[in-house]
Amino acid sequence: MVRYKQTHEILKLISDRTRVRNIGIIAHVDHGKTTLSDSLLAASGLLSPTVAGEARALDYLEEEQLRGITIKTANISLLHEKDGKSYVINLIDTPGHVDFTGKVTRALRAIDGALVVVDAVEEVMVQTETVTRQALAERVKPILFINKIDRLITELKLSPPEIQKKLARIIQRFNHLIEIFGEEQYKKQWKVSPEKNNVAFGSAKDRWGFTLKQALEKGFTFNDVLKFYEEGRVDELRKLFPVHEAVLDMVIDHVPNPIEAQKYRIPKIWRGNLDSEIGQAMLNCDPNGPVAFMVTNVIVDEKAGLVATGRLLSGTLTPGLEVYLINNGTKDRVLQVGMYMGPYREVVDHMVAGNIPAVLGLEGVRAGETVTTLPSMVPFEAIKYISEPVVTIAVEPKNTRDLPKLINALRKLAIEDPNLHVKINEETGEYLMSGMGTLHLEISIHTLQDMGIEVVTSPPIVVYRETVTGRSPIFPGKSPNKHNRIKIIVEKLPEEIVNLIASGEIKETMSRKEIARILVERGLSHEEAKNVWAIEEHGNILIDLSRGVQYMQESKQMIIGAFYDFCKEGALAREPVRGVKAIIVDAEFHEDPAHRTLAQILPMTHRALLGAQLAAQPALYEPIMRIQIQVPSELIGAVTSVLVSKRGSVSSIDQREYYAVVDGYIPVSETFDLAQVLRGATGGRAFWQSQFSHWALVPKSLQNKIIKEIRKRKGLPEEPPKIEDFIPVGEEIEYAK
DSSP: OOOOTTHHHHHHHTTOGGGEEEEEEEESTTSSHHHHHHHHHHHTTSSOTTTTTTSOTTOOSHHHHHHTSOOSOEEEEEEEEETTEEEEEEEEEOOOSGGGHHHHHHHHHTOSEEEEEEETTTOSOHHHHHHHHHHHHTTOEEEEEEEOHHHHHHTSOOOHHHHHHHHHHHHHHHHHHHHHHSOHHHHHHHOOOGGGTOEEEEETTTTEEEEHHHHHHTTOOHHHHHHHHHTTOHHHHHHHSBHHHHHHHHHHHHSOOHHHHHHHHHHHHOOSOTTSHHHHHHHTTOTTSOOEEEEEEEEEETTTEEEEEEEEEESEEOTTOEEEETTTTEEEEOOEEEEEETTEEEEESOEETTSOOEEEOOTTOOTTOEEESOTTOOOOOOOOOSOOOOEEEEEEESSGGGHHHHHHHHHHHHHHOTTSEEEEOTTTOOEEEEESSHHHHHHHHHHHHHTTOOEEEOOOEEOOEEEESSBOOBEEEEOTTSSOEEEEEEEEOOHHHHHHHHTTSSOTTSOHHHHHHHHHHTTOOHHHHTTEEEEETTTEEEEEOOOSOTTHHHHHHHHHHHHHHHHHSOTTTSOOBOSEEEEEEEEEOOSSGGGSSHHHHHHHHHHHHHHHHHTSOEEEEEEEEEEEEEEOGGGHHHHHHHHHHTTOEEEEEEEOSSOEEEEEEEEGGGOTTHHHHHHHHHTTOOEEEEEEEEEEEOOHHHHHHHHHHHHHHTTOOSSOOOGGGGSOTTOOOBOOO
16 A cells, blocks of 8 residues: 555644535546646645656546546545645546546535636637536536646737737636526626636646736736746746646635535535434534435445445544445445545545545445435435436457356446446347447446456447327226226426436435425426326326226336336337326226236236327437537538538537637437548548537437337337237227317
């Protein structure tokens, strides 16, 4: 175990929560987050100053070093002195590529302040907007570092007035994000400005930076910055304004300590009773209160087992402590407590509230778990991911003897990355991996290869959703033994409700009263809202509006089971169902329990749901990506032509001095060869980023073709079933009078 010289100093400070800051570095890809982290580490004596800016110390995975991107979040504790006082800064470096936004989301749960890094040349980009929006949604206070000022001087040759004009525009655009996405009570106080000293300017690569206050104290201007570069005196500039001083001073002055932050963050991320013992302990960041540990990340260590990282919001963690895993419903014991130092974990004898510990010994733990010493504690809200898996590949081992290894490796990947969905296709035996994009899946495959497993993969497959666009008639169902009947209506659920369910804001674990209140506010009738039986995660609801049906309660769980089966695979192409409201209007059950078993009730209900879907103007949803393309102004036409040719659309064109940014939307199915097509159309001068935006109906002209392709791929008859296939013999559809 590597032992850093500052560890003992850090341990002395962590009990004084006023001296602790929990921050993350977030940004658009390649805007300089990890390079900045290197400089901060070097200043804390954890990395040689001679390699800072090049070492990419927090990118300790081989694949990250090779690609020059950050894939996993890395944690480290820094020691910084300001005005004669020492502070501990718990830093999380996060990925910038959109395929890894799930990791950014989880990291944000553990921190109170976000250092947003923006490239001075590229300005505010699509991922800047995404991560800033998510930080604001988690009540994480942003501060701004405008990086790569050196490029304005050496590449663009801007004059000081031009530089200041460009920087002012970046600040204005960043504040516009806070205005749009920030909560009303925080907008004004969280906006940034040089006068507030919550904006720093500099070059992480050249390791200098300053705030307006620091510049004024030394009588320094952008004219002087230009002079230092022109005269080749960058080393002197680095000594005059070390970037770590500008950034870490700003962190200490503007990011709240855990005691302050938890007072306003806990009501946002926890729905329990704030006046309870645990509620008060978290609000006050009480080290003597019950343990409340919010797990934001889990990794599988080959030697140590599962390592859970997250925010300790109250209590003190010690080895041997008995705790409850609320979501998992189990009791466990902490074996070891540590803190992160880059790729290493430093073992400590305790960790107090307000910090970000690493915990070993919790076998059933997963990201999003609530770990506590109170078995009755209300768990934390599920983390809401702003994206969801939309691309799937089939994976199988090259050598069949490696199948057990592959199964274990896939289980490990799924534990470490909740955004990676792994499942077995029961009919084909294939292992299917669904991810945020092709890069996300590519990295996962590389990880499998690193484990010594050679795999064969299928071409990427787009994940579609089935839905309905109308309302079905009353559709009948009859059990195989002919002794039980059910009548169901299926119709489209309002999109606002679908989105609330898909984002986790409406879910099964909430009280029925709370669910009903939200549903009524969003347009459902009181009668429907108070009779919700089941809420499915993709945005589907089952409602019971039957009256006086005997044995209905005894059959309830079987009917709900059939509803969940229907949501997994719809009638059109056996794709997941989204945005459907299923209503039970009547039922009839045999008095003898032997005649109303699972084998009778489940197929009866399932077939009625499938038939009702086909009778309610069924349709397919496809995933749509928001795309942002940076291109020289003269090539705007070429870019828009490519988007239009791929069923895309242009939402805006932002003309900047030296290039344009084209914003638009494009179906995921059209993106697999997008890199080659864009490269050909622009001579390799277009740079683009995309992220999942929303689901949209497949154009009617393409729907049948896509359904046939999906069914053929799954080994099904190319033509989907007909409504008549689901009407029981002797029964009829009842149309509204």
